[in-house]
């Protein structure tokens with residue numbers, strides 16, 4: 412069992428929004444200059460099909476929950492710093508793709524500290540409701556605290572549960588999101604089936620996660636970034652093993668095309684995978 416220690420290094424609070432936009436512009440320009448032939452924010456060709464993601468997961472649910480409990484105190488700031496604020500833009504894109512409307516009942520799976528659920532809350536307004544589901548009590552405590560600091564209080568219930576066994580009846584939700592969760596569940600097919608079960612007919616879902624770009628230079632850049640920036644920073648915070656798992660989990664993660672296939676097998680009527688930021692991230696957009 413890992414002990415829960417406070418991080419040795421305190422990070423500054425969130426990056427200002429103008430910095431996020433500035434970083435987005437710079438990143439897009441750098442990516443375009445260095446990789447002129449890479450597709451940015453458009454469907455791309457996919458790498459050959461692999462099936463390693465379907466093998467037994469390396470970690471079990473308890474180990475995964477322990478990791479997310481442990482990184483909870485620094486999770487938000489680390490996301491900001493490691494993505495130069497970009498994760499906020501990617502999350503906003505996912506929320507938009509899930510098409511939440513005022514008055515809707517929405518679901519955010521693997522909600523963590525609540526980024527996507529809070530965004531959904533703004534879209535559904537006072538007449539709607541959002542359920543943020545996660546099995547990490549430490550992440551949920553931060554999510555709850557963040558929503559309590561907002562005025563008016565967002566219409567969100569934070570639910571401690573396993574997304575593989577959702578405590579909701581069939582056909583319950585108008586829209587759903589999942590940010591960086593699908594790569595972490597122990598069964599992707601099961602998770603997609605469970606999501607399909609709780610959505611209403613015609614409801615949309617958007618699933619954001621890392622993606623291996625098909626462009627080899629971008630892929631090398633992503634690997635370099637994970638190995639040279641992400642893991643050393645996490646190491647300095649005493650969180651080496653928590654962040655070193657990203658790369659192997661990404662290797663096992665299905666490609667966009669495979670995600671589409673799995674979603675169809677789970678029963679979704681429509682499934683499209685959109686690579687974003689040159690394919691280093693992707694959003695799987697589904698309609699029930």
Ligand SMILES: C[S@@+](CC[C@H](N)C(=O)[O-])C[C@H]1O[C@@H](n2cnc3c(N)ncnc32)[C@H](O)[C@@H]1O
Nearest residue numbers: 479521522523545546547550573574590591595
């Ligand atoms: C990388 S975090 C993402 C948090 C948040 N969605 C975001 O984008 O910032 C993944 C979250 O998934 C949760 N998680 C992983 N497997 C889960 C499962 N089977 N049931 C519920 N939560 C799960 C973890 O506890 C963690 O909070």
